[in-house]
Amino acid sequence: MAKAVEEGAKEVPNVEVSLKYHATPEELRSADAFIIGVPTYNHQMTLDIQSLLEKTAQKNANLQGKTTAAFGSYGWSGEAPKQVLEILRNKFKTKIIEPPILANYKPDEKILEKCRELGKHVAEVLV
Numbered sequence: 001m002a003k004a005v006e007e008g009a010k011e012v013p014n015v016e017v018s019l020k021y022h023a024t025p026e027e028l029r030s031a032d033a034f035i036i037g038v039p040t041y042n043h044q045m046t047l048d049i050q051s052l053l054e055k056t057a058q059k060n061a062n063l064q065g066k067t068t069a070a071f072g073s074y075g076w077s078g079e080a081p082k083q084v085l086e087i088l089r090n091k092f093k094t095k096i097i098e099p100p101i102l103a104n105y106k107p108d109e110k111i112l113e114k115c116r117e118l119g120k121h122v123a124e125v126l127v
């Protein structure tokens with residue numbers, strides 16, 4: 001899903017795109033936009049993303065006005081991408097592109113296309 005989001009974003013000229021498996025608060029702060037991929041475990045976002053958001057808050061990194069979106073695979077409830085967007089909206093005051101893209105366990109071609117569209121859309125907002 002992340003690679004499809006990246007592909008879509010790279011379709012837009014003059015936008016620098018990078019795919020990170022582990023991001024830092026500094027990387028979020030220095031980007032104009034970011035899209036977080038997160039699966040749902042025990043009805044929550046995964047610990048690495050939780051920790052990223054907590055560290056970002058502790059460092060008072062200013063994300064206000066950045067364009068953000070989320071996606072993720074899930075099994076039966078799939079709350080995590082929505083939780084991430086709520087935190088980005090309420091705590092960090094970012095611009096949210098909705099809805100998050102969800103895949104039930106594995107993305108099929110239709111979902112991958114939605115991921116490409118999401119990446120492209122976020123990149124287009126920037127130019």
Ligand SMILES: Cc1cc2nc3c(=O)[nH]c(=O)nc-3n(C[C@H](O)[C@H](O)[C@H](O)COP(=O)(O)O)c2cc1C
Nearest residue numbers: 039040041042043044073074075076077078079105
């Ligand atoms: C320990 C465990 C807990 C899970 N809890 C949830 C859950 O609460 N809600 C849900 O929708 N899926 C849940 N899942 C399913 C995962 O979200 C699903 O397998 C997802 O595709 C995992 O993505 P990943 O392979 O990128 O980690 C759980 C899976 C495991 C192994």
